Amino acid sequence: MDIRRLLEQVKDNDLEVDQAMDQLKNLMYEDLGYANIDHHREIRNGYPEVIYCEGKSDEHILGIIEKMNKKGSNILGTRCRKETYNKVKEIYNHAEYEELSKILKIKNKDIVNLGKGKVLVITGGTSDIPVADEAYYTAKFLGNDVVRLYDVGVAGIHRLLNRLPIIQEARVIIVVAGMEGALPSVVGGLVDVPVIAVPTSVGYGANFGGLSALLTMLNSCASGISVVNIDNGFGAGYLASMINKLK
Template sequence: MNIKKILEDVRDDNINIEDALNKLKDLPYEDIGYANIDHHRELRNGYPEVIYCGAKEDEHIIGIIDIMNKKGSNILGTRCRKETFNKIKAVYPKAEYEELAKIFKIENSKIENIGKGKIIVVTGGTSDIPVADEAYHTAKFLGNDVERIYDVGVAGIHRLLNRIPILQEARVVIAVAGMEGALPSVVGGLVDVPVIAVPTSVGYGANFGGVSALLTMLNSCASGISVVNIDNGFGAGYLAAMINKLK
């Protein structure tokens, strides 16, 4: 919600005071029984609340969308099942779905590029792409120029070294890897910008569902690396977007 725009509309007689009050009455949040929708979040950090669809009832997801849609927000949902999206699409035909990332998007207003530079998403292997795509589409939806460099892991490091000129164009790099999780350390040694490390649950038994990659990334000797949770592409994309909009 853009309060400045509402105030300008009142000033310019495009809406009356009562309509403006109706638009503002649900700040800071709206209680709909099974959810408290944080309308104030868009004012606090520039982005509306994102719907985490995992473990939610389809009817609850659509109910939350209904409320956010009335406010004119752009709507992003993560970990969305295809069956759930099909129900959303039946109600909101302009909804879009990114199958690998399991993300749905409803664009109610044009997404402006508010990032100050480029975000680059890098993966160790193709098995990491679903998590990387979650990061990519999140950062893109939040108004950033985002580029993908996939399958350039340390098992064939020449593939990554070949992309150094592109990596050095980044303002933020998101490095996504499973197995032993070495990629962010290597990337951190090649760039002079923040690197967001994303461990994935890709790997054999002793990978422990991504714990080995997580510990490698937490213990990286490269400076300027932050680490999000296992398979948390959304968190990485969101953090990268926040960094990229800083002056």
């Protein structure tokens, strides 16, 4: 909701006070019984609430989308099943879906690029792309210029070093890697900007579903590296966007 526009309408006598009150009554949050939609989040944090679709029924997801859509919000859903998207698409024909990352997008208003520079998403291998794409599409949807650099892991370090100009012009870098998770340390030693490390569950048995990569990243000897949880591409994309928009 555009509060400033609403107040200006009241000031100019284009909107009755009672009508404005009707629009404001669900400003803080809206109780649907199964969900409390935080409509106020965009005003507080700069971004609307994001729907984490995994574990939610299609009925609940559609109900949340309906209420957010009435507010004119841009809607982002993560971990969305293709079957759920197909149901959403029947109602909202402008909905979009990213197959690998399972990202659902509904754009109800223009996305303004407020980023101060480029966000770069790097992967160690091709198997890390679903998590990396979750970060990529999240940061892009939140209004950033985002670039991808995939499959440049430490097993062939020359692939990474050959792309140094792209790496060094980024303002924020997201590094997504599984296996032993060494790539963020290498990147962190090459740049003077924040690096967000994302461990993935990619790897053989002893990587313990991404725990080995997580521990490596947490114990990085390179400075300026923050770490999000295993497979949390969304969290990395969101954090990168917040950093990129700082003055």
